[in-house]
Amino acid sequence: MQQVGSKCDPAPSRWSYRYQRLMLTPFFRLSLRVLLPFFLVFGAAGLWLADEERREQLTIKVNEVRTSIETRPEFMVNVMAIDGASTGISEDIREIVPIDFPLSSFDLDLAQVQQRIMELPAVASATVRIRPGGIMQVTVSERDPVILWRTRYGLELVDEEGFVVARARARALHPDLPLMAGEGAELRVQEALALVAAAGPLTSRVRGFVRVGERRWDVVLDRGQRIRLPEDGAVQAFERVIALNQAQDILSRDLEIVDMRLAARPTIRIAERSVQEWWRIRQIQVGKTEQ
Numbered sequence: 001m002q003q004v005g006s007k008c009d010p011a012p013s014r015w016s017y018r019y020q021r022l023m024l025t026p027f028f029r030l031s032l033r034v035l036l037p038f039f040l041v042f043g044a045a046g047l048w049l050a051d052e053e054r055r056e057q058l059t060i061k062v063n064e065v066r067t068s069i070e071t072r073p074e075f076m077v078n079v080m081a082i083d084g085a086s087t088g089i090s091e092d093i094r095e096i097v098p099i100d101f102p103l104s105s106f107d108l109d110l111a112q113v114q115q116r117i118m119e120l121p122a123v124a125s126a127t128v129r130i131r132p133g134g135i136m137q138v139t140v141s142e143r144d145p146v147i148l149w150r151t152r153y154g155l156e157l158v159d160e161e162g163f164v165v166a167r168a169r170a171r172a173l174h175p176d177l178p179l180m181a182g183e184g185a186e187l188r189v190q191e192a193l194a195l196v197a198a199a200g201p202l203t204s205r206v207r208g209f210v211r212v213g214e215r216r217w218d219v220v221l222d223r224g225q226r227i228r229l230p231e232d233g234a235v236q237a238f239e240r241v242i243a244l245n246q247a248q249d250i251l252s253r254d255l256e257i258v259d260m261r262l263a264a265r266p267t268i269r270i271a272e273r274s275v276q277e278w279w280r281i282r283q284i285q286v287g288k289t290e291q
Helices: 014-023 026-049 052-070 087-096 110-118 185-198 200-205 234-248 272-290
Strands: 079-083 123-131 135-142 145-151 154-159 164-168 179-181 206-212 216-221 226-228 255-259 267-270
Touching (some): 110 123, 154 185, 179 185, 185 206
Parallel strands (some): 145 179
Antiparallel strands (some): 216 226, 255 267
């Protein structure tokens, strides 16, 4: 029997005290508020998905929702528009990008389409994007051919960076473009163009530029004449020949070769017919002298 006048002990019990101390621990509170609900939901979801039939139903439902979103009219691409390309290049692009429209924009790999277009030799750059209205916009920048390159396979159109743009069907179709030939000539287009610019008064007589041994250039003129240029300073050597021709009109004579490979000793080769004629005249003069 409790004695009259005794007071209740206000101190908590041992278990109550431990619980209160535990609730003051930050990690325990985090576990109750975050980790415990997460594991409960994760466990319940795992139990629900343990059934194969339920998993198949969930997959079908997700695919239906995805398809319904992807096939909405605002996400459909109906046509491809090409800007900046000529008719031939446009046809090549449509051939290498065979897309059956309409098609969802989610099923289009624009980076891959752009890469395939960039692989065309005549294309310098290309951008591909989806425009409002369901249009796949392809903007192309073509390479501009600046010179013709004669190879064993025929004539090639080459741009200033040395890329082969396309095959040329005939020289007469590109009368405004200079002509070059030889192995490795496409790697020295800038040098060939510098020689073209330096030709000046000889432009009408120049028939082409030949890369010799992948080291130097020969300038081929009409009448079968050829100017051999050195490996270094080809433009300067060509300009010296032009200046000499303007001063002494040497290229109007019956010469075959003007050799400028040795800057200190330029040489010329006279045509065989002129040499024979000179010997004939020399023999006549000698015969008259002996008489």
